[in-house]
Every structure is written in structure tokens, then in C-alpha cells.
Amino acid sequence: MTQHFPTRQLRFFLTAPSPCPYLPGRFERKVFAHLPLADGPAVNDALTQIGFRRSQNIAYRPACESCAACVSARLPVGEHLFSRSERRTLARNGDLVRSVVEAEATMEQFDLLRRYLTSRHADGGMAEMSWPDYVAMVEDTAVRTHIVEYRRPSEDGGPGDLAACALIDLMSDGLSMVYSYYDPDMPRRSLGLFMILDHLRQAAMLSLPYVYLGYWVRGSEKMDYKSRFSPIELLRPEGWVRAAPREAPPPLAKDHP
Known part of the structure; x- marks a missing residue:
């Protein structure tokens, strides 16, 4: 699906390799862009939906040459x-x-x-x-x-x-x-x-459909908690896909949280 960013064309930059904070012995690179002041919310929405994360006024996503362990994760609210x-x-x-x-x-x-x-x-x-x-x-x-x-x-x-x-x-x-x-x-x-x-x-x-959790990293103990949620959607090359669900718990009564 083509994403149309408002107001102006974004400029993307690539960081130099640095030690990966999640997987020992590996190096990470990120692609990033500065969020525009005028259209920040709309641009951030569009970038988040294709796998970026925000840090201050920068949106970034992993761009590692030989690793694709970092996968964007979100929870479908209405189905939890x-x-x-x-x-x-x-x-x-x-x-x-x-x-x-x-x-x-x-x-x-x-x-x-x-x-x-x-x-x-x-x-x-x-x-x-x-x-x-x-x-x-x-x-x-x-x-x-x-x-x-x-x-x-x-x-x-x-x-x-x-x-x-x-x-x-x-x-x-x-x-x-x-x-x-x-x-x-x-x-x-x-x-x-x-x-x-x-x-x-x-x-x-x-009435918002998703809670975005950032990246799930296979093999990282720090990120393992995200894989325990079900249902959960992961961003793959073909788009957001449902991960294999665990056995669903019974429905809650209406007066439960």
C-alpha cells in the first residue's frame, strides 16, 4: 500500500553501524527522518504504520544489512x-x-x-x-x-x-x-x-483499534514479553499479519475490565 506523506518530501538518513542493544555480537543500523513541525502528527502516524518508531522529533526504523530480527508489533484492541x-x-x-x-x-x-x-x-x-x-x-x-x-x-x-x-x-x-x-x-x-x-x-x-508496542526482537530476553500477548500483529514484508495465537481465554463478562 502506497503511503502519501503530507506537505513535503521527507529526507531519510542512515546511521553508522553500532553494537546492537538486544542481540550480543551483532551490529545495528537505523534509517531515520526528522518529523516536520507542521505535519508531525500525520507523518508520525503514517511512518508508525509502516514500522517506524518515534524518538523526540525523529522517526527511525532498523536497517540492518544481515539481520531482520526487529519486527514491529501491535495489539488489536477489539479482539483482546x-x-x-x-x-x-x-x-x-x-x-x-x-x-x-x-x-x-x-x-x-x-x-x-x-x-x-x-x-x-x-x-x-x-x-x-x-x-x-x-x-x-x-x-x-x-x-x-x-x-x-x-x-x-x-x-x-x-x-x-x-x-x-x-x-x-x-x-x-x-x-x-x-x-x-x-x-x-x-x-x-x-x-x-x-x-x-x-x-x-x-x-x-x-474506540482506537490498536496499541503499538514498538519492536519485538526474536531471541532477546528484554523483548520476550511482547510475544506473550495474543492476538498480536507483526509487520512483515507483505504487511501487518496475525501471529500464531495461543489458546484464547474464555470471554469476559461485561462488568470485567
């Missing part, structure tokens, strides 16, 4: 039936207070991100992220972006401690989960999974 374990995850986090805030960086968010990176991704490419880097990640955007904050309930009625955050792009056909992080000292809550499940619910309420 929450499994028993997923419903338990939603219930365990039912006490968290959810709020949508502007894409404006706060030191509270950054402190949580630093603890998350140190605990879960100390050897990753974002491990040395500074405060200016975080501000740029959140605020340098020409698209419809917001942050979802999840807080513990407060005994005094004020805002509780920050438990998790998700940076989200609102697209014409779905919600794109740009980046999420959470308190590593809150065990047994499965906060990363919870945020995906919560955005499936939010997309359903907004």
Missing part, C-alpha cells in the same frame, strides 16, 4: 480477551491512581526513571541518561504526546508517590507506547505488563 492472569494483574494494581498529564518533564519522573534504569537496564543504552536527556525525550515532540502517571494512594488526600509512568503518542488509529518505566521496588505487581493492559482498556474506551 483478558486472560485470568491478566485480570489478576489489573486487580493487583487497582489501587493506583491514574492521571494523564502534559508532556512536561519533572524531577520526580526523572528520579523514578533513574532508579528503574539502574535496577533493570544498568548495561543498556539509556543507563547514562541525564536530566537534559530526559527533558528532550519528553518535551521535544511535534506530535500528540502525553504522559500517564500512576501513583500510590495517599492517606492525606494529596498526590501519592509515583509508581510508574508511560510516555504515549496519540495516533489516528491507536496509542503508541513510546517508553514506560516503573518503581523497581514494588514487587509482585508486574507494573510493565499492567501499563500495557491499562492502555488496551484506554484504547477501547477511545
Whole structure:
């Protein structure tokens, strides 16, 4: 299917090879383009639908010469039936207070991100992220972006401690989960999974058909969680195709999340 980009022709660039953050011993290259300020949302929508991801005002996708392990993944919202374990995850986090805030960086968010990176991704490419880097990640955007904050309930009625955050792009056909992080000292809550499940619910309420998860990388433990969702669609050369589904759980009653 031909994609028509609005306003102007995009210019694409290719990065030099660098160590792959997902598969040891391999090198990655990316093709990228700068998102235009005037048409950013429409261009970002079109590029996301053909496998690009957004980082600040840049849209990129893998362009590795000898590897095609990175595959774009999205969840069809209307077909997702929450499994028993997923419903338990939603219930365990039912006490968290959810709020949508502007894409404006706060030191509270950054402190949580630093603890998350140190605990879960100390050897990753974002491990040395500074405060200016975080501000740029959140605020340098020409698209419809917001942050979802999840807080513990407060005994005094004020805002509780920050438990998790998700940076989200609102697209014409779905919600794109740009980046999420959470308190590593809150065990047994499965906060990363919870945020995906919560955005499936939010997309359903907004009548949006998809939640975009970014790339699934076969053989990468960091990305393995994405393959556990069913149904899930993967972007192949012939277009978006349904991955082999697991056995579907029974339908939920209408009063379930």
C-alpha cells in the first residue's frame, strides 16, 4: 500500500553501524527522518504504520544489512480477551491512581526513571541518561504526546508517590507506547505488563483499534514479553499479519475490565 506523506518530501538518513542493544555480537543500523513541525502528527502516524518508531522529533526504523530480527508489533484492541492472569494483574494494581498529564518533564519522573534504569537496564543504552536527556525525550515532540502517571494512594488526600509512568503518542488509529518505566521496588505487581493492559482498556474506551508496542526482537530476553500477548500483529514484508495465537481465554463478562 502506497503511503502519501503530507506537505513535503521527507529526507531519510542512515546511521553508522553500532553494537546492537538486544542481540550480543551483532551490529545495528537505523534509517531515520526528522518529523516536520507542521505535519508531525500525520507523518508520525503514517511512518508508525509502516514500522517506524518515534524518538523526540525523529522517526527511525532498523536497517540492518544481515539481520531482520526487529519486527514491529501491535495489539488489536477489539479482539483482546483478558486472560485470568491478566485480570489478576489489573486487580493487583487497582489501587493506583491514574492521571494523564502534559508532556512536561519533572524531577520526580526523572528520579523514578533513574532508579528503574539502574535496577533493570544498568548495561543498556539509556543507563547514562541525564536530566537534559530526559527533558528532550519528553518535551521535544511535534506530535500528540502525553504522559500517564500512576501513583500510590495517599492517606492525606494529596498526590501519592509515583509508581510508574508511560510516555504515549496519540495516533489516528491507536496509542503508541513510546517508553514506560516503573518503581523497581514494588514487587509482585508486574507494573510493565499492567501499563500495557491499562492502555488496551484506554484504547477501547477511545474506540482506537490498536496499541503499538514498538519492536519485538526474536531471541532477546528484554523483548520476550511482547510475544506473550495474543492476538498480536507483526509487520512483515507483505504487511501487518496475525501471529500464531495461543489458546484464547474464555470471554469476559461485561462488568470485567
